[in-house]
Amino acid sequence: MSISERFAELAHLRDALGAVEADPSRIVMQKILSSTEAVIGNRPTILVGTNNYLGLTFDPTVLEAATLAMHEQGSGTTGSRMANGSFAGHAALEREFAEFYGVPSAMIFSTGYQTNLGLLMAILRPGDKVVLDSHSHACIYDGCRISGADFMAFRHNDPDDLRKRLRRLGAEAKGALVIAEGLYSMLGDVAPLAELCAIAKEYGAWFMVDEAHSFGVYGDRGLGLCEEAGILDQVDFITGTFSKSLASLGGFCVSRHPEMQLLRYGSRPYIFTASSSPANIAAADAALRAIRTRPELKAKLWANAERLYDGLKAAGYELAASVSPVIAVRVPSREEGARIWNALLAEGVYVNLVLPPAAPEGEALLRCSMSAAHSFEQIDTIVAAFKHVSASAEIPTTSQSAGAH
Numbered sequence: 001m002s003i004s005e006r007f008a009e010l011a012h013l014r015d016a017l018g019a020v021e022a023d024p025s026r027i028v029m030q031k032i033l034s035s036t037e038a039v040i041g042n043r044p045t046i047l048v049g050t051n052n053y054l055g056l057t058f059d060p061t062v063l064e065a066a067t068l069a070m071h072e073q074g075s076g077t078t079g080s081r082m083a084n085g086s087f088a089g090h091a092a093l094e095r096e097f098a099e100f101y102g103v104p105s106a107m108i109f110s111t112g113y114q115t116n117l118g119l120l121m122a123i124l125r126p127g128d129k130v131v132l133d134s135h136s137h138a139c140i141y142d143g144c145r146i147s148g149a150d151f152m153a154f155r156h157n158d159p160d161d162l163r164k165r166l167r168r169l170g171a172e173a174k175g176a177l178v179i180a181e182g183l184y185s186m187l188g189d190v191a192p193l194a195e196l197c198a199i200a201k202e203y204g205a206w207f208m209v210d211e212a213h214s215f216g217v218y219g220d221r222g223l224g225l226c227e228e229a230g231i232l233d234q235v236d237f238i239t240g241t242f243s244k245s246l247a248s249l250g251g252f253c254v255s256r257h258p259e260m261q262l263l264r265y266g267s268r269p270y271i272f273t274a275s276s277s278p279a280n281i282a283a284a285d286a287a288l289r290a291i292r293t294r295p296e297l298k299a300k301l302w303a304n305a306e307r308l309y310d311g312l313k314a315a316g317y318e319l320a321a322s323v324s325p326v327i328a329v330r331v332p333s334r335e336e337g338a339r340i341w342n343a344l345l346a347e348g349v350y351v352n353l354v355l356p357p358a359a360p361e362g363e364a365l366l367r368c369s370m371s372a373a374h375s376f377e378q379i380d381t382i383v384a385a386f387k388h389v390s391a392s393a394e395i396p397t398t399s400q401s402a403g404a405h
Contacts, residue, residue, distance in 0.1 A: 017355075035058045036050075036055065036374050038350070041345065045348050046349050046374075048349060048382055049367060050371070051213070051369050053244055053371060054216055054245045054290065054298070054373075059286075062247055065282040065286035072278070076274065076277045077276075078274065079275065080271055081264070089281040089282060089285065090275060094107060100288070101254045102232070103256045105258055107252065107261070108250060112139070112212050112241025115239045115253050116143050117143045120140070121147050123263070125147065126147070127149070127150060128147070128175075129169055132151060132180075134153035134154065136180075159196055173205055174203065179210070181209065181212070182209055182210065183218070183325070185213045187320040188325070188328050189324070193209060193225055197229070206236040210238075210239045215244070217245060221291075239251065239252070248284040250280055309323040311382075312327065312329065316390070317330075317390070325370045326368070327369075330364075331366060332364070336364070344366075
């Protein structure tokens with residue numbers, strides 16, 4: 001097989017995106033102006049697709065901490081956590097996560113993707129049973145595949161289907177691993193974690209929750225949807241990322257089981273990847289302090305999310321879920337989605353265009369992620385752009401959808 005033949009499938013995907021002018025690789029942030037604005041295509045553009053939920057990437061305390069760490073400790077660690085890559089900042093941040101969650105164990109990984117990969121590859125063995133939500137992130141599926149475990153998906157956010165899957169496992173349900181996320185990043189819907197956890201425990205299964213998009217956003221203290229659901233003391237493993245609310249790069253895992261510390265000796269992504277840079281660790285640490293001491297950030301995020309949600313709904317758009325920091329607009333096809341996405345870019349608004357297979361259930365979505373740093377003026381500009389685009393494109397509105405039925 002030639003090189004061109006081996007890459008033919010990827011070339012076909014590229015060409016399909018190019019045919020509808022929806023190739024995301026052509027979008028370059030020429031200059032970052034703030035947490036919510038950048039220059040794209042030589043024009044200032046409002047960013048509504050960055051996962052910068054608390055808007056801390058330009059926060060002075062975060063920038064100062066990162067800059068100081070880089071000057072004092074260098075630009076990188078040049079080694080893994082099991083070699084020379086465990087600096088005092090890494091260990092201190094792990095202690096802070098453990099203390100914040102009230103658990104004995106916390107580990108830091110180099111990315112959020114590697115966090116899930118590293119946890120699942122280490123705790124699962126060939127033949128182990130895993131039951132995961134069908135909308136789980138790619139890194140969760142990849143971790144299960146690499147581990148050799150037997151895994152099956154339950155219908156998205158459906159406790160009854162989870163129960164059915166566990167019942168079919170019979171005695172093997174005991175010791176199985178059930179996996180869900182808090183806030184799902186594509187549709188912006190939340191998991192019924194309390195119900196899922198109760199069912200998992202009923203069958204003697206472990207329960208793992210990925211709070212990548214919900215940490216810092218939900219719960220009285222910002223610990224996520226496990227806190228909001230009141231199940232922090234029942235969940236076995238909670239994972240998260242630094243690249244959303246924590247305005248950095250890296251990932252974390254916490255557990256109520258002290259044995260989790262043993263993963264340091266068996267998690268290949270932890271052992272064989274260079275550790276996060278001092279600047280990334282310091283930025284995440286400063287952002288974590290902001291989550292713990294500045295509740296107004298979360299309040300502003302939710303006010304912004306509600307304003308955009310209400311504006312798009314009033315404009316007649318069909319939204320995929322109830323209000324959350326992720327607001328997904330449904331569009332009828334990939335071609336129409338691409339046209340609308342490009343039209344919004346021309347209006348100076350950047351959103352995420354999500355097409356199959358990344359989009360769940362074969363849908364095409366225009367995904368908006370809100371930030372505490374957005375101003376109401378920016379949000380009103382975003383809504384106005386959507387309204388202008390809707391006047392010249394075949395976008396399904398709630399009234400049109402009702403008529404179609």
